[in-house]
Amino acid sequence: MMLEVSNAVVRYGAITALHGISFNVEAGEIVTLLGANGAGKTTTLRMLSGLHAPTEGSITFEGQDVTRTKAHDFTGLGISHVPEGRRIFPQMTVEENLEMGAFGRRGSFSDDMEKMYVTFPILKDRRKQMGGNLSGGEQQMLAIARALMGKPRLLLLDEPSMGLAPMIVETIFRIIGEIRDSGTTVFLVEQNAAQALRLADRGYVMENGRIVFGDSAANLLTDARVRAVYLGEAV
Amino acid sequence: MRAFLRHPAVRRFVILAIAMAVLEVMTGPPGSTDAPTEGIAHSFTQPSSFFGLFGTLRWVVFLFLALVLWGVASLWAWRGASIKSTLSSVTAVPRQVSQRKVTRRGFGVALFIVALFLPHIVTDPFWHAAMVEQIAIYVLLAMGLNVVVGFAGLLDLGYVAFYAIGAYTTAWVTGALPTPPLFHHALNAFYAIPAAIVIVMLAGVLLGAPTLRLRGDYLAIVTLGFGELILIFANNLYGITGGSQGTGSIPHPSIHLGPIRYQWGLDPVPYYYLTIVFVALFIIGFTLLEHSRVGRAWTAIREDEVAAESVGINPLKYKVMAFAIGASTAGFAGAITGSQLIHIFPTSFSLLFSINILVLVIFGGMGSISGVVLGAVLVQTVSMFLLHSPPSGYQSADLYIYLGALLVVMMIFRPVGVLPSRRRKREIGLAEAGEGHMDEVLTGDTP
Numbered sequence: 001m002m003l004e005v006s007n008a009v010v011r012y013g014a015i016t017a018l019h020g021i022s023f024n025v026e027a028g029e030i031v032t033l034l035g036a037n038g039a040g041k042t043t044t045l046r047m048l049s050g051l052h053a054p055t056e057g058s059i060t061f062e063g064q065d066v067t068r069t070k071a072h073d074f075t076g077l078g079i080s081h082v083p084e085g086r087r088i089f090p091q092m093t094v095e096e097n098l099e100m101g102a103f104g105r106r107g108s109f110s111d112d113m114e115k116m117y118v119t120f121p122i123l124k125d126r127r128k129q130m131g132g133n134l135s136g137g138e139q140q141m142l143a144i145a146r147a148l149m150g151k152p153r154l155l156l157l158d159e160p161s162m163g164l165a166p167m168i169v170e171t172i173f174r175i176i177g178e179i180r181d182s183g184t185t186v187f188l189v190e191q192n193a194a195q196a197l198r199l200a201d202r203g204y205v206m207e208n209g210r211i212v213f214g215d216s217a218a219n220l221l222t223d224a225r226v227r228a229v230y231l232g233e234a235v
Numbered sequence: 236m237r238a239f240l241r242h243p244a245v246r247r248f249v250i251l252a253i254a255m256a257v258l259e260v261m262t263g264p265p266g267s268t269d270a271p272t273e274g275i276a277h278s279f280t281q282p283s284s285f286f287g288l289f290g291t292l293r294w295v296v297f298l299f300l301a302l303v304l305w306g307v308a309s310l311w312a313w314r315g316a317s318i319k320s321t322l323s324s325v326t327a328v329p330r331q332v333s334q335r336k337v338t339r340r341g342f343g344v345a346l347f348i349v350a351l352f353l354p355h356i357v358t359d360p361f362w363h364a365a366m367v368e369q370i371a372i373y374v375l376l377a378m379g380l381n382v383v384v385g386f387a388g389l390l391d392l393g394y395v396a397f398y399a400i401g402a403y404t405t406a407w408v409t410g411a412l413p414t415p416p417l418f419h420h421a422l423n424a425f426y427a428i429p430a431a432i433v434i435v436m437l438a439g440v441l442l443g444a445p446t447l448r449l450r451g452d453y454l455a456i457v458t459l460g461f462g463e464l465i466l467i468f469a470n471n472l473y474g475i476t477g478g479s480q481g482t483g484s485i486p487h488p489s490i491h492l493g494p495i496r497y498q499w500g501l502d503p504v505p506y507y508y509l510t511i512v513f514v515a516l517f518i519i520g521f522t523l524l525e526h527s528r529v530g531r532a533w534t535a536i537r538e539d540e541v542a543a544e545s546v547g548i549n550p551l552k553y554k555v556m557a558f559a560i561g562a563s564t565a566g567f568a569g570a571i572t573g574s575q576l577i578h579i580f581p582t583s584f585s586l587l588f589s590i591n592i593l594v595l596v597i598f599g600g601m602g603s604i605s606g607v608v609l610g611a612v613l614v615q616t617v618s619m620f621l622l623h624s625p626p627s628g629y630q631s632a633d634l635y636i637y638l639g640a641l642l643v644v645m646m647i648f649r650p651v652g653v654l655p656s657r658r659r660k661r662e663i664g665l666a667e668a669g670e671g672h673m674d675e676v677l678t679g680d681t682p
Binding site: 049051070071072073074075076080081082083087088089090091092096099100101103104130132146147149150 | 532535539544545546547548549550661662
């Protein structure tokens with residue numbers, strides 16, 4: 001098991017955001033977490049990336065307990081987080097953004113930079129431009145490329161399709177597939193359930209801070225409850 | 236009308252006219268309690284008494300001055316635009332950049348040489364003292380605060396505390412305090428420098444580690460409190476600091492290195508040389524630091540703390556580092572001041588002092604080393620000039636009114652400072668347009 005979360009409870013003051021959730025991710029998978037606004041998806045990712053430690057329960061990554069690990073130590077462990085809203089460095093060039101992605105690494109990373117330019121050709125064209133001057137889709141690609149510069153074994157993606165045109169979402173999802181194929185495990189939080197399930201191997205569904213069920217992506221796609229709530233079909 | 240006012244040439248003239256009007260009031264006659272606005276009115280309508288323009292009405296003189304400056308500024312802008320257009324037509328950009336670096340370095344060396352000869356050019360003893368106590372030391376302090384405010388983006392309103400700790404540490408090590416010296420016998424003031432740096436750095440870490448989790452305004456309040464706390468300690472711990480009476484006499488440093496024997500004394504000029512050598516070293520050091528891994532981490536934290544964390548930067552660690560480096564610079568400045576002024580008093584370390592340094596940093600351009608150095612030299616020279624040959628009715632406390640006015644004017648018209656760093660300029664531009672994540676906690680979706 002690559003990542004295992006068991007009975008994690010997260011509280012913001014008096015409000016309980018996650019009521020003891022459990023799930024796992026196997027190496028080489030794309031696992032998606034679905035849910036409506038406010039279901040606790042982002043909180044789950046914040047917890048996984050060390051921005052908000054759970055008050056109860058545990059998280060293990062490759063057999064190591066990472067429940068209390070701080071956000072900035074995660075890249076060193078092999079987990080990179082693409083935060084919600086992309087959050088690239090607006091006043092750094094594309095190249096500098098990618099360099100920042102390799103901040104925790106020692107030694108040369110120019111090979112990896114070249115690899116990123118192969119995966120995301122648009123970033124090569126924009127190499128010397130400011131991150132803040134890129135379009136939303138380009139920023140999302142930059143955010144993913146920056147995370148990959150940390151050489152993660154597990155990539156956490158928070159709503160990569162947010163605010164993007166359908167065609168760009170298509171491209172982003174194709175690239176996420178390629179990332180998995182090249183050996184990086186992906187944990188994907190998405191609102192765009194149909195697209196996420198077509199790409200993913202497995203999925204979990206969240207409601208009100210609980211994981212209500214999980215199954216293979218193929219089964220979820222045909223599941224009546226999922227179809228009714230997330231794919232907008234009449235039952 | 237709006238479009239007309241937005242035109243850069245018009246805008247420039249309006250700014251200069253306002254600046255000249257402020258200068259006019261600054262140098263004008265005082266008002267009286269019965270007619271407080273009279274001074275302002277008179278500063279426009281009275282005949283002038285300077286520039287060989289006796290008899291000409293003051294407002295005419297200043298309008299003329301504004302026009303001259305406007306002409307110079309317009310020429311400058313026009314030249315800048317033409318350079319820019321030639322630059323963009325040249326394809327070999329990297330060569331241009333390295334050339335610019337070389338010219339900048341040459342310019343720096345030239346300025347240093349000018350600074351070395353300055354005491355021979357300006358021979359007035361007032362200016363000799365001012366050059367050390369009020370200019371060179373302030374340049375050091377502004378550069379140190381720039382690391383905290385400009386590089387790491389942390390607002391520190393209690394910077395004076397570190398300066399005070401540096402000065403008092405010097406007094407302590409050299410045996411000028413009522414309390415026994417640090418190493419049991421009094422040492423040469425030179426040994427006080429490393430001691431002051433280390434102790435102030437420790438103070439920076441001690442204050443920084445628990446408080447740097449705070450953001451923006453909260454940090455400013457905590458540092459403000461720290462500054463006041465140190466002042467109160469210095470004032471009231473009679474047995475340790477000498478209280479409001481100040482310290483005993485701190486000896487001047489001396490060198491006994493084989494054939495080299497030198498004793499610093501009452502003459503400020505040797506202190507001036509000592510200080511500007513260190514200013515040069517600090518400029519080189521901070522420039523290297525800015526472009527190092529640490530500098531890039533600071534930039535990342537300043538731009539987006541969450542993103543910085545997501546790439547593996549520990550924000551707290553780098554903020555504490557910025558705090559400690561900024562503090563130790565102040566500690567160094569405090570050590571030099573202590574031994575130069577012989578006695579130090581708590582009253583020198585008031586809140587106004589921190590604000591003064593902050594004004595220098597903001598005026599020069601946050602995050603830009605050359606800007607901050609220039610800002611400190613300019614502002615301090617003008618304020619020393621006002622002290623040395625005050626216009627009629629000027630009192631030394633008035634300075635803060637003008638510094639305040641300067642800050643307001645800068646914030647409205649040129650928040651990036653006179654000589655901004657390129658990155659900082661863009662960041663502030665973005666923040667003004669309401670974009671970027673400069674200091675926000677929640678996610679915002681940039682288009």
